[in-house]
Amino acid sequence: MESIASLYTAVDPNKVSVWFKACKVNDIPENGGACVKYNNKQIAVYNFKRKQAWYACQNLCPHKMEMVLSRGMIGDADGIAKVACPMHKKTFSLETGENLNGDLPSIATFPVKVENGFVYIGFSE
Amino acid sequence: MKTVIVIGNGMVGYKFCEKFRAHPANASYRLLVFGEEPRPAYDRVHLSEFFENQDAKALELAPASWYVDNDVELITNQRVTDIKSELKEIHTMSGDSYSYDQLVLATGSVPFVPPIKGVEKEGVFVYRTIEDLEGMLAYAAQIKAIKPDGKAAILGGGLLGLEAGKAVLDMGLEPHVVEFAPKLMPRQLDARSSNVLRLKLESMGMQVHLGKATNQILGDKVIEGMDFGEDDQLDVDMLIISAGIRPRDELGKTCGLEMGTRGGVVVNNKMETSVKDIYAIGEVALYNHMIYGLVAPGYEMADVAVNQILGSPEVIMPEEIDMSTKLKLMGVDVASFGVPYMPADKGLSIIFENKTKFLYKRINVSHDGKTLLGGILVGDANDYNILHQMYLNNMPLPDNAEELIVGARGEGGSAFGSAMDLPDTAQICSCESISKGAICSSLIEGKCNSLKDVISLTKATTGCGGCKPMVTDLVNETLKSLGKEVKDVICEHFEYTRQELYGIVKVKKITTYDEALDKCGKGDGCEVCKPALASIFATIYNDTANKEEVIQDSNDRFLANIQRNGSYSVVPRIPGGEITPEKLIVIGEVAKEYNLYTKITGGQRIDLFGAELNDLPAIWKKLIDAGFESGHAYGKSLRTVKSCVGSTWCRYGMDESVSFAIELEDRYKGLRSPHKLKGGVSGCIRECAEARGKDFGVIAVEGGWNLYVCGNGGATPKHAILLAEQIDNETVIKYLDRFLMYYIRTAAPLMRTAAWLEKLEGGIEQLKKIVVDDSLNLAEELEIEMQSLVDKYECEWKQAVENEEIKKRFSHFVNTDERDDNMVFVPMREQKMPEAWT
Ligand code: SRM
Ligand SMILES: Cc1cc2nc3c(=O)[nH]c(=O)nc-3n(C[C@H](O)[C@H](O)[C@H](O)COP(=O)(O)OP(=O)(O)OC[C@H]3O[C@@H](n4cnc5c(N)ncnc54)[C@H](O)[C@@H]3O)c2cc1C
Ligand code: SF4
Ligand code: FES
Numbered sequence: 027m028e029s030i031a032s033l034y035t036a037v038d039p040n041k042v043s044v045w046f047k048a049c050k051v052n053d054i055p056e057n058g059g060a061c062v063k064y065n066n067k068q069i070a071v072y073n074f075k076r077k078q079a080w081y082a083c084q085n086l087c088p089h090k091m092e093m094v095l096s097r098g099m100i101g102d103a104d105g106i107a108k109v110a111c112p113m114h115k116k117t118f119s120l121e122t123g124e125n126l127n128g129d130l131p132s133i134a135t136f137p138v139k140v141e142n143g144f145v146y147i148g149f150s151e
Numbered sequence: 152m153k154t155v156i157v158i159g160n161g162m163v164g165y166k167f168c169e170k171f172r173a174h175p176a177n178a179s180y181r182l183l184v185f186g187e188e189p190r191p192a193y194d195r196v197h198l199s200e201f202f203e204n205q206d207a208k209a210l211e212l213a214p215a216s217w218y219v220d221n222d223v224e225l226i227t228n229q230r231v232t233d234i235k236s237e238l239k240e241i242h243t244m245s246g247d248s249y250s251y252d253q254l255v256l257a258t259g260s261v262p263f264v265p266p267i268k269g270v271e272k273e274g275v276f277v278y279r280t281i282e283d284l285e286g287m288l289a290y291a292a293q294i295k296a297i298k299p300d301g302k303a304a305i306l307g308g309g310l311l312g313l314e315a316g317k318a319v320l321d322m323g324l325e326p327h328v329v330e331f332a333p334k335l336m337p338r339q340l341d342a343r344s345s346n347v348l349r350l351k352l353e354s355m356g357m358q359v360h361l362g363k364a365t366n367q368i369l370g371d372k373v374i375e376g377m378d379f380g381e382d383d384q385l386d387v388d389m390l391i392i393s394a395g396i397r398p399r400d401e402l403g404k405t406c407g408l409e410m411g412t413r414g415g416v417v418v419n420n421k422m423e424t425s426v427k428d429i430y431a432i433g434e435v436a437l438y439n440h441m442i443y444g445l446v447a448p449g450y451e452m453a454d455v456a457v458n459q460i461l462g463s464p465e466v467i468m469p470e471e472i473d474m475s476t477k478l479k480l481m482g483v484d485v486a487s488f489g490v491p492y493m494p495a496d497k498g499l500s501i502i503f504e505n506k507t508k509f510l511y512k513r514i515n516v517s518h519d520g521k522t523l524l525g526g527i528l529v530g531d532a533n534d535y536n537i538l539h540q541m542y543l544n545n546m547p548l549p550d551n552a553e554e555l556i557v558g559a560r561g562e563g564g565s566a567f568g569s570a571m572d573l574p575d576t577a578q579i580c581s582c583e584s585i586s587k588g589a590i591c592s593s594l595i596e597g598k599c600n601s602l603k604d605v606i607s608l609t610k611a612t613t614g615c616g617g618c619k620p621m622v623t624d625l626v627n628e629t630l631k632s633l634g635k636e637v638k639d640v641i642c643e644h645f646e647y648t649r650q651e652l653y654g655i656v657k658v659k660k661i662t663t664y665d666e667a668l669d670k671c672g673k674g675d676g677c678e679v680c681k682p683a684l685a686s687i688f689a690t691i692y693n694d695t696a697n698k699e700e701v702i703q704d705s706n707d708r709f710l711a712n713i714q715r716n717g718s719y720s721v722v723p724r725i726p727g728g729e730i731t732p733e734k735l736i737v738i739g740e741v742a743k744e745y746n747l748y749t750k751i752t753g754g755q756r757i758d759l760f761g762a763e764l765n766d767l768p769a770i771w772k773k774l775i776d777a778g779f780e781s782g783h784a785y786g787k788s789l790r791t792v793k794s795c796v797g798s799t800w801c802r803y804g805m806d807e808s809v810s811f812a813i814e815l816e817d818r819y820k821g822l823r824s825p826h827k828l829k830g831g832v833s834g835c836i837r838e839c840a841e842a843r844g845k846d847f848g849v850i851a852v853e854g855g856w857n858l859y860v861c862g863n864g865g866a867t868p869k870h871a872i873l874l875a876e877q878i879d880n881e882t883v884i885k886y887l888d889r890f891l892m893y894y895i896r897t898a899a900p901l902m903r904t905a906a907w908l909e910k911l912e913g914g915i916e917q918l919k920k921i922v923v924d925d926s927l928n929l930a931e932e933l934e935i936e937m938q939s940l941v942d943k944y945e946c947e948w949k950q951a952v953e954n955e956e957i958k959k960r961f962s963h964f965v966n967t968d969e970r971d972d973n974m975v976f977v978p979m980r981e982q983k984m985p986e987a988w989t
Binding site: 030048049053054055056057058060061062063068071074076077086090091092093094097098099100101102103104105107108110112113115117 | 643644664665668674675676677678680681682700701702704705706708709713715716717960963964965966967969971973974988
């Protein structure tokens with residue numbers, strides 16, 4: 027199990043080496059998320075319309091190691107964008123990956139950019 | 152180390168232990184307690200609640216672990232048989248002996264059983280312990296099975312007797328109260344108020360027989376009736392004796408303690424008996440020539456004994472003991488305080504009586520009109536707490552004392568002012584001796600922030616509970632004066648209760664979540680307010696969960712319950728649990744094709760587990776083509792209406808429970824609510840559908856259906872409570888429409904009907920008024936709203952499989968058709984299951 031989690035490390039926006047063309051903008055529901063496959067990784071992507079922002083993070087919830095975060099509800103806690111895991115409602119900051127309502131390990135977050143109607147996720151390998 | 156032994160683990164014996172261990176000087180003592188009953192001390196005052204829920208645990212004063220944690224050695228199921236006071240030891244039933252330094256008798260009392268010929272017959276009960284109640288319940292069920300119109304009598308029309316009468320009514324038997332005196336509750340009421348109470352009770356189906364001396368219990372081995380002499384008889388199938396109490400003082404006799412002429416261990420104001428180092432408290436103790444059959448004086452005695460033993464000799468029992476009482480008898484308020492009635496030379500009375508409304512109020516004032524001496528309230532005791540406080544604190548009366556009980560007093564126009572006007576020393580909770588000062592200062596000093604905090608810190612309201620309204624007032628008023636408002640808001644994004652938000656959405660015609668955030672919320676929302684608003688929209692506009700998928704709880708978004716490994720379950724609706732062989736075959740075929748784990752659920756239908764997200768639309772297409780619909784097993788909405796087989800097959804059935812269950816399930820399917828809703832329909836009182844464990848339950852009886860509401864199983868089980876009796880199908884539906892719609896409008900998110908009823912001011916009586924009597928003039932509106940929701944029902948899975956846009960949602964990845972490679976199944980018997988979590 028540890029090994030799946032170790033697949034995911036956060037990517038610094040300044041150190042992106044690959045911009046992966048993940049999907050079309052309208053493949054992701056407004057103010058919701060969906061999952062993108064990149065090699066052997068599962069990445070959750072959110073179109074946070076209210077904040078005019080896009081976020082991406084690992085699809086793996088560190089609580090029970092399930093591939094479900096893309097199916098969670100998004101929102102904010104004191105202004106910080108977050109996602110709530112659909113399994114047990116653990117919440118994670120989409121900005122830092124930090125677990126906001128417990129002390130689970132942080133999730134990995136990834137840079138996102140939108141160009142010409144397509145969504146790109148940044149990786150460093 | 153010294154040893155204190157307590158004999159008796161009842162209410163007062165327990166309170167002694169609690170106060171003992173809370174006293175600063177308790178450390179060097181061993182505390183050893185013997186209880187004859189099989190379980191630790193429980194709340195006898197609320198014993199009747201056992202009839203409703205049969206939950207002995209809920210009555211416990213403290214769990215077994217409390218005794219361990221507090222170093223109290225409790226030995227239950229063990230009677231003490233002898234006290235050797237010269238040796239300072241006691242002997243138990245099992246032959247052991249223990250030495251004490253101080254001994255406390257807290258053996259309570261037993262019901263007094265008058266020496267009437269035949270009282271030993273089967274079917275004669277007393278009313279004191281949980282075991283007594285279990286016996287009665289079993290016996291009543293037996294009677295009802297063979298004789299649906301069975302009758303039970305209660306011997307004694309006092310406070311306890313009337314409570315027993317209510318229990319009989321709840322057990323479904325016809326209650327008859329037989330009292331020797333010419334009036335009910337002779338100790339508390341005068342003749343006129345007793346008469347008002349009698350009329351009210353009779354209007355509710357209780358039969359009252361006054362001035363009857365019972366000569367003999369009739370019947371062979373089993374009770375068949377009561378004989379009152381001459382030609383006067385009453386046929387009954389069961390009898391509950393409630394003719395007063397006798398102290399359990401037999402231990403006192405064996406060791407030569409001074410006893411009262413009619414029993415009871417004589418104590419002084421330090422709770423000392425005539426023998427050194429032996430104390431007596433509670434209902435076994437005779438203080439001031441009186442046995443006080445109430446818990447508050449018992450608690451005070453426990454406090455005195457603790458202080459005497461632990462070296463605070465100045466704490467003694469007061470001369471005068473307040474015997475004021477307020478209770479609800481079958482939903483009727485009855486209260487008396489101070490001197491309830493008196494001859495005219497002692498004081499003057501102001502009496503208000505309205506028999507058409509079953510109302511009686513009396514206050515007694517001193518000749519100079521300045522002080523309140525006591526009074527009686529029947530039918531409406533809202534003002535009891537404040538009148539009682541005026542009496543206790545000798546507060547000055549207003550010039551027109553009659554304003555205290557009569558006259559139109561609108562809001563704020565009260566003749567009393569508020570609870571906040573009481574002196575700080577006013578004792579608000581007499582069971583726990585908590586003053587107004589203690590309650591308010593706990594909030595002012597910041598030790599508490601809510602009613603809940605205050606209750607857990609001070610224990611106020613945990614005794615008889617009569618002071619609850621006043622404590623609530625004090626807490627709310629104090630919090631308000633501190634600038635803190637008390638409100639159940641939804642979350643940081645909406646500073647409203649769900650009910651308020653419901654109103655706003657409706658009035659402002661808000662239809663989307665973003666609009667709601669912009670018009671009355673702030674920030675970007677969260678996993679709490681999104682589903683709450685989704686539910687509100689659903690009940691106002693009957694949108695299915697497909698309308699705004701991203702504000703739905705994950706299960707609603709995917710129209711299925713997410714399982715341990717991220718797979719989903721599929722639950723087609725099977726109304727009433729009735730299914731044809733053809734449909735069973737389809738379920739089997741679908742399960743086989745998609746390799747789904749199949750199980751019969753606790754809700755009388757079939758759950759297919761382990762479906763992958765990508766397969767859900769295809770699975771549902773097959774089911775829908777075969778005539779199935781969504782079972783909404785994922786939703787906070789109607790789940791199932793469980794049914795027994797009923798009169799179509801069952802030899803006891805009184806009506807067609809399956810047909811009615813199907814009708815109800817079809818009517819309310821898809822109805823979204825603050826929490827899930829479940830129903831049940833049973834064909835007779837054997838209750839095989841467990842209808843009383845549901846949010847609404849319908850049971851066939853002679854002459855119609857009985858409708859019960861607000862029950863559930865789950866984490867905090869509650870039996871549903873009777874809302875209406877012997878009504879026909881149309882009336883059941885009418886009342887259900889009103890009840891469900893009112894619940895949906897007013898409950899907090901994730902609050903089931905039972906918890907909601909608990910919060911509803913006025914409880915079931917108020918609910919009856921709203922639903923049955925239409926006191927809020929709302930019934931028509933509620934019915935229309937429900938009908939429009941029923942008319943607009945659509946199966947959301949049908950919408951999904953017919954709409955390519957919606958179908959896209961059911962794909963694990965958006966950029967490939969591949970499946971979730973992280974999902975692992977392992978074999979489970981002949982089927983499969985998700986790999987275990989580590
Ligand atoms: C499948 C089933 C167990 C079974 O194998 O029999 C089941 C399974 C679940 N129950 Fe249940 N409950 C099932 C009957 C019950 C019953 C029995 C009944 O309905 O007669 C109860 C007690 C009765 C009651 O609700 O009053 C019951 C009390 C709960 C509770 C506690 C509710 C409460 O008020 O305390 C939860 C938790 C909740 O809803 O918050 C719950 C929640 C759940 C959830 C939804 C937990 C979850 O979110 O994953 C389970 C999902 C199953 C799934 O994926 O389909 N389930 N659950 C039963 C489905 C019945 C159906 O056909 O729809
Ligand atoms: C149905 C009902 C409703 C009531 N309602 C109210 C009310 O609304 N308000 C109110 O103030 N009061 C009410 N009361 C009265 C209240 O319950 C009693 O005043 C209170 O329980 C007395 O406490 P106690 O500890 O003295 O006696 P108990 O609670 O009777 O406890 C005595 C215990 O000692 C045990 N015991 C006796 N002898 C021995 C022995 N030799 N060895 C070991 N154990 C022994 C008994 O088994 C018992 O468990 C009600 C009582 C009943 C039955
Ligand atoms: S009882 Fe608990 S574990 Fe069993 S089905 Fe219900 S929710 Fe799941
Ligand atoms: S698996 Fe995500 S919160 Fe438990």
